[in-house]
Amino acid sequence: MDLWLYVLLVVGLLLLRVPVAFAMILPSLLYFTSHGLSVGYAATYMFNGVNSFPLLAVPLFIFMGTLANGLGIATRLYDFARALLPRLPGNLAYVNLGTSLGFSWISGTAFADAASVSKVQIPQMLKSGYPYGFSAGLTAAGSLISSVMPPSIPAVLFAATASISTGALFAGSVLPALLIVVGLAAYIGVWAFFHREIAGGAEFDGRIFAKATVRVLGPALLPIIVLGGIFSGLFTPTESAGVAAIVTLVLGACYRTLTWDAFWKATKDTVITSAGILLILAASNLLGQVLAREQVSRTLTDWLTYATDSPVVFLLLVVVLLIGLGLFLEPPPAILVMVPILLPIAGQYGIDPVHLGTITILSLMIGTLTPPVGAVLFVIGSVTRRPMGELFRAVLPFLVPLLAVLAILVFVPHVSTIVPDLLGL
Template sequence: MDLWFFALLLVVLLLLRVPVAFAMILPSMIYFTSHGLSAGYAMTSMLNGINSFPLLAVPLFIFVGTLSNHLGIATRLYDFARALLPRLPGNLAFVNLGTAIGFSWISGSALADAASTSKVQIPQMLKAKYPYGFSAGLTASSSLLSTVMPPSIPAVLFAATASISTGALFAGSVLPAALMAVGLAVYIAIWVRLHPEITGSRPFDVRMLGTATVRVLGPALLPIIILGGIFSGWFTPTESAGVAAAVTIVLGAVYRTLSWATFWKAAKETVIMSGGILLIIGASNLLGQVLAREQVSRGLGEWLAGVTDNPIVFLLLLNVLLILLGVFLEAPPVILVLVPILMPIVSGYGIDPVHLGVIMIVNLMIGSLTPPVGAVLFVVGSITRRPMGELFRGILPFLVPLFGVLLLLTLFPQIVTIVPTMLGL
């Protein structure tokens, strides 16, 4: 009865739009008080959830993404992609995707990617007579690569919560992110073929490509430093995030786009975003204490064992649950609450934790792109200031290749595990 009341109160608070962290803290505190546990014990549980060295990577990666945003790195990537693909039919659509791929190696946040690229690319595509639904849908869907491709903030949170190697999860995310990019590219090619009136091609300019290449060399260092340092064993993920932040500051100074005002604005945004995430982490640890006391993992595991003993069927059922949660909630609270419950269960099914991590992240990102509440959609809609119905209709075709990739990842775990295995992670 206690657990049902707890769950009902949590759902009601979420439906009332209470911030997720406080929606988890209030029922947890009531539960603790009703069971004779002190508020001090609850606060200690929250602080213990935050007291983790790997979690230091979260604010550092957020800082790299926000500062890169303010330094105009997305614009540099856009100019390079456009100079590289001038004669390709529908080149602006492929430039959009190429920019998102480049920015995904730096940002780690789909919301940051969607915000920065929407300002640059959607106006250019509308000017070239691309329909708004296609332009905005492509920008929103390609921004998901930033959260799947390392460095991924949800991957850091999953690895810290599941007590697995962040480097292994980063390595396991590379091929899935590449498949997502390929799926979107295939859809773009089909769409362009069906709309021959949209060309946008122009003569190849060697000088323009040379200039754009020089301008993008600095940003290209960031993924080399982040991933090269992690996979070579030179840095831990946390250390690589710190080095990447320092390199980003140096790039801003070299490009003369860094000022005290820009630095302060990026730092302020980082503090706000990191504070929100860390509060959710502490609240999730408190919630996890309640679920552990009520033996939710054991009960859910026994129920699932009665439903199916097939790991693929289990993952398919999990996909449905995660998509629904991703529509209404952002990735961090879902990961932080569900991972402690799921880890004992997936071990019984023989599922690799890295495979589970990638599946969870891809599911939640697709959920954030799914109408009517997806967070990425509202970021793009708020920037373009167009009716949300147009964006909802525009995004639906892009969900087809993304769901196709998700199905492949579910059925063939080797896609996820092959790179970590080759790297010995």
Template structure:
């Protein structure tokens, strides 16, 4: 009976439009009260849920992304990508994807990519005569590469919830992220051929060299983050601090594009974003504790494995669950709710936790492009001035290559596990 109340309160509060963190907290509090447990249990579990050293990386990576967008670093990255591959037919579509790959190695968040690079990319594509639907679709889909290629905020949260190595998760995302970029570029090539999109000028090596020099220092950021983690120079959390320091040096002292006024606004934005994420993590920790204590994961595991213990079947079931939940929930909330339930099932079926993490995050990235939540679509609707409904329609074709990559990564484990096995095991 208490569990029915838990899910009923959660459903009602979400339908009422309350933030996910608040909804999870209220549902958990209702359960605890009915179960006769002290209300202090909620606070204790919530504090314990965010009392984690790896989670310190979250605000620092968010801050680094905001600093890059505010300091004009994203425009330097876009300029270099444009000079490098803009000469291809439909060049700005390739540039859009390529710039997202570069920015992915710095921010770790799809929304940061969509809100920062998105405004630059859509404006440039419109001015060059590209259809608005194509510009919005490729911008939305390419932004999902950000949380797959390291660093990644969702993978940090997953690593904390699953007690998995964040370093291994970061490395595991490299190849799937590149596959996403290749699949989206294939889609761009098809659109460019069908619609006769132009080249963005001829290839000019002096221009490539000049734009590379302008973007050289920002492009060192992924090398600092990934190289430092892989060599053991610092942990993922320390890498986030290093990224912030490096970005501050670039913005305030090298390019001088960041003022103290900018910095204050960026800090406030970072605090707001971080608070919303950590509230979800904290509330989800008590919610997950309730599910675990009631053996929901064990019941799901026995149910699925009772049908078939074949890893392929279990992975297919997990994909369906994650894709459906991704339609309705924000990424961090979905991870914190799903991991305690799905991880025991996957482990019993012989699925590696690192592999599961990449699959779950990639599936939830697709959820960012689908209504009714579709957070990236809401961001791009504001950036581009296009209605949310039109953004949805423009993005639908680009879901095809992303789903193909998701299926490949889910059912070919070595695509995500080969690099971690070479470097960590």
């Protein structure tokens, strides 16, 4: 089987809505058998693709985020953010963004953030007179913070695929995530200036703030455990995920929101999501073997180095490619497919793997927010049950600050590398 026929089969199966893993496995098996290799050879590479200790962090972080979603932690974060901010135009928009920032230290994925925060934030904003498009667009854009800020599931997958330190990539993702917050906050400020009729919150009440602070102390332990444990060297990322999952269970028991139904649902969702990701990882290892045998990375490297010797131009091409890919694929399969191809080429340009990782993750996430396909938008739409066209139009302005942050990452590599360097990671 020639490479062009292999690619055609993979793309054709994806267009027929065959699950991503099987769209890669079936053509790969045909390729191997046509080259005299056994199915056992393929099975060995699939097993090796998931036989990795760092990947144990994936189901643990997913379990922590899914469980936190079902225990009402997003509501506690919302109450704290609303009590913290005084009365000002656009008050609830800042509360929305603050809640997304707080939840990002727990969930690890934009889809969990979008599903959870939208249930709390959008109805409250609508009651206060905010337009649906602005409320839903801000919630969708803010959810991207969860896939960039540690503990990010895409970051764990990138680190495992690229064989780099998960802690280093976590550290390198903190500043980009905070830049997203700053960019969206700036947009909210501009929007609120032209919509001064939108009411703010109540006057600051110290008693309400104190009560909300006490209620949020438990959830605040989770990012301290995850990030503090990893950056201090006390835990590996996998160990910190396990400890944080146990702490989440304890918090649920203390809050009396941990019911058998909530635990079972979180466990079931974790198993389904983790199994899908790991199957895709195993399948992508087969794809990587095919591409390696066909010397695709070497061919692309030769072409790109002939076309340009500028790392910035290369990264801009990568950004365009990944945003387009993010329109149709969720970040996990896109990362598992593209990283083995892009990483060796980036090495030829002297690009730091952590720098490439932050750009890859944010580019793919912007793709999931871009109409007309954007997967995050469909999560918001399924929760609000409003016409998707309205959401498609509303989210476009929010892409401007996100693209601005992405441009900063491309042109200023130190934004991604300064924190890992300071921590010695």
